[in-house]
Amino acid sequence: MLKAGEGQRKEGKEGEEERLRSGGSTTAQPPGGSRESDRFGEEAREDLHLDLKDSGAQAEGLPETLEAAQNDFPNDLEEHEEKTNMKNSAAVGEMVEKQHSLMELGVQPHSSTQMEGSSSEPNLHQLPLLCLEQEDMSDFITVQVQNGMAKEGMFKEVMVEIECSKLKKPFLGGYRHRLTGVEYHHASVQTLPKRRPDRGVPVCIQSTQTVDLRSTLQQCPVDASTQMTGIGCYVSCLRDKLIIPGKYTTAAEYHGRRLEAVICLQSHVRRWLAQEKVEQMRKERLRRLAWFQLQEKNHKEEQLRRRLNPQSRQDYDLLYSALEKWRAEAEQQIKSTLRGAERKVALCSLLETETQLIAAIGRHHIGTAASNHDRMIKDFLSQCSAPHQWRSAGGHLLQMDTPHDIRARELSELYQELSLFNADRQHRRDLLQKIRNTVEEHKCPLVREIIDLIDREMDLMRRNVKERNLEGLRKRICTLFLQYIKTPAFNPKVAKLLKVHKKPSELRQDMVFCLSCRRYLCSADFGSGGGGRRTGRCQNCTSLQNAAGSRHEDSAYRNILRKLRADEARLKAEGSLPFLLQVEDIRYLTEKVWGSRSALSGSEDVFSLVFARWQRQKDWSPWNCILLSKDESSLHWQIEDIHQVYETTFIQQIEQKHLWAKLHFSKNPAMAKYLAV
Template structure:
């Protein structure tokens, strides 16, 4: 025992052993084994009151293993998180052997991994050693030694990295710890112990003496062997600099050629892909246009749709007349013409019936729009913060009352008694009005009440009811009868007519420019749109749908080529029809294709902007080929070009008004 005590004191004096614990001490040494390999992972010591949960947290912190996946076993028993480490039975040396198990099979921990972690991570876990001390009386004596690591680690303050060698240089420093004083009786806190003493010593030999040394070769020395003399011409031949330059140029040109070919290949693929997409989109647009035309023919809604139907009937009639004239003669021909006339009358009657229905719907929508405009509150934005203001006047309230009265007349769900009461209220409302419209309205109301009282069917009084609606609407429009309801609309209308007005030669009325149909061949306005519709029956109906599409394609092409001053944005659909019908007779200039849906008006001279005197009709494929021509005389013969020039000169005469407009656009 005396030898053991002396050994322990010797360890404490030399500072090799920081702390010695035996079985009776407060510290408990824990050795961790892996269940699968039964290998020792690491060793640590804990106080006796340390919880198992704290041990798991330490393992989670140092080895990056989730807390929930850590299981500690002592033998076959699983340790709970609330257990203390001192509650378990240790061996004679105060060592507790615990098996480390992971609930997740993918988690693994080997002794090599622990050693690597100890190497790169500052070791905060103290090392525990079992030292065997030989004695004379007891033989070998085992002493448990816990070594504390008091190293001072450098803080990470950034640094630099050598890109060629990969060595990192940190901007950090480390100071040594305090000096451990040895109690040997020496006084170190003194001036003599802190002041170094200087000494003079000769290190170089005198000039009069010589020294002989043996040369020791180094690894970096370079041994030069003399060679024969080489002239400049021989050196130039040996180096062959021009040949090497030619080789470099050849390689560079080959690389440049490959790069250019690759770029052109990518550009070719890109353009081919774009061309395919454009063709697909063009095909889709053609299909949609065809479907739209079929829909407009089956369900016409505006004047253009009905003109399309009338044009179809006219073409069908001409084809039938031609067929009958070729196949029949005599009485059979007369009978066939009679059948054709009956079919034409039937078709026109059905179209007029649909047109009248749509016209009535449009008229009803106009009337509803009128009542909504007179009943809408006045709105404007104030000068203060641009706040919206809405004012409901007596006139707008009266306008809404008129609208309710007008809607009640057209209500089809009213019974006979309710209709009689309604007409009685309307007659009472107009009893103070003495205008001719009200007098006629009262007569119609009395007749309507008489028909309802006698139980007549709806077909007998439907016309009278419709006349009452029209007279009421006309009465509400009169400024002298509607109590100022339409005064605001009349003021807005007068304000819009402050601009230049034009007198129609047919109806002799002053109208704005919006009421006239204008084309590029006109020098002054003549007849308004209303009079044009009345005189339209004298001229055959023209289907402007394909010509509208031709004009749309022309504008699209000019916009894509940035021709913003082109007169294509000024001409109308009637001008395109005039060009196609009068100059080119509705045929292609090359193939004489007369299918107007397949024709396009393309530039004659590709380098100039589109105009009526710089265009010709071609099919889609012909137009694409024509636009790729750079010199026209190399492709077309003199006869064809002379015909084209004559027609273009005629177009320039007919559209002479556009020449001045084009010059103004180019100047601006």
């Protein structure tokens, strides 16, 4: 059974053939029809497309049989063809003006027409040949494929989508079946080519494929002309000038003037540069002087702070040294101004004042020691209760608490609460009961003593004993509980922070007897002198003897030793003598050998003196050194050969001091190998 559309196309085709024979115009099929529609320029078959909208027909009213279609549509089709032929025949072979539209030429909506275009100037403007291609669309066809798995003669229908591609693919070959003669093409011819990824940068542009040509003129024409009076031409001479040639300048004179101008410019520039250099040096000098003043001011403020609020042993040595200087100056003034009984009274008053100052310093020392002891205990407990920390791969700080950390933190919190003596009685009873339950887990004499003291304090609190009478008992409980915390059996975390005791045999060999306090102490508690033998007093006794006798202050010599070690470490020296020497050795070198003054300028400011190498090619040693100020040491370091800079007399004086230092340090067995070099 044929559908209505097929019948209409058949009748339209017969009518079109008749119009072709009669010389009438034809209409082309609009886009979107069958895939067998004719292309532009072909003279083959054309189908006449009738728009259902123009004819007023509806989709649901189409007849189902060919006879019904022939009965319903012949009149409408003939009328439509007559109208189309009449309108199109008027436009055949005529020139269409620019202002005319397709509607004026008789082209109806949803209909098609055929037009030809040509260029009025084909030599200058040629029209490109265009191919009317259909829009991208896809159709499906049914293909019968022989099934290789089944028996012969069995075919399988496959739906194949046909892609309409505007790209013309090259023929890349194929093969022909020998038996059937069927030709097969390669798959790349039947499929779309793979598109290359876009690089984001144009790689095929005109500027990269062609050469940029540019035309320039090498010489510009200059035209000049003059005009004078002649036959038929008068030129006025009112504005004429008489030019007299001047003095001729030779090339040597010209270059001489140029040279003088250059020299003048150079002198002015050099003067400006010199002024800038002098101004820069002046600013650097002022800045350096300001820095020295600031350093001196900071040093004085630091000395004053250490005297007003001493905290360390070095601070108290500085305080005793200042007291000794004051006493010496006052005694010298009394002896120089007073005589007889007045001198004795003034000296007794000076002695009494000195005694009061020493007592005040002693009381402050006791308070400082107590505060330092409490601070040391807090630092110790905080280290015990600190969690394990480490850095992750991303740089974050990670923490982890182990059971030992939790145990140490609980004991630390109990000790901090136990140290607060001003708490109310009920809170104190609860705390003591909690500590009792904590220590009862272990059985030892220390635990039994702590429990006895806790029971005693709780009994006294029930009897309403005053707080000041319980202070001594509470301090004793704190001391025993701190000893409990420091025991590794009760607090495993503390084992890493306590000093590891040596074996009894090794400990016996490392013990030294102090002649002052009459105690056996480790050798680390004794200072080593430059002579290689010990002083016989421990560091505490030496500090006490210094406060009672000479009252020396070693901060300046400590700074000299620290600066010397830093300089040698920066130079990466192979020798280790600066790291073997002690503060007493630097004091001996500075005071006895070099006289506490610079070898060049004689400066007596000990805080500005440093030790430097005498010969920079050799490592530092007491017999290869020189005491200079900081500025002199930087200049001395630049000297390559000392014999070309210093006088012979000065060199002999320095060598004499080196012999003195070598004789003194030769008594130390640790320096014997350095003396042999």
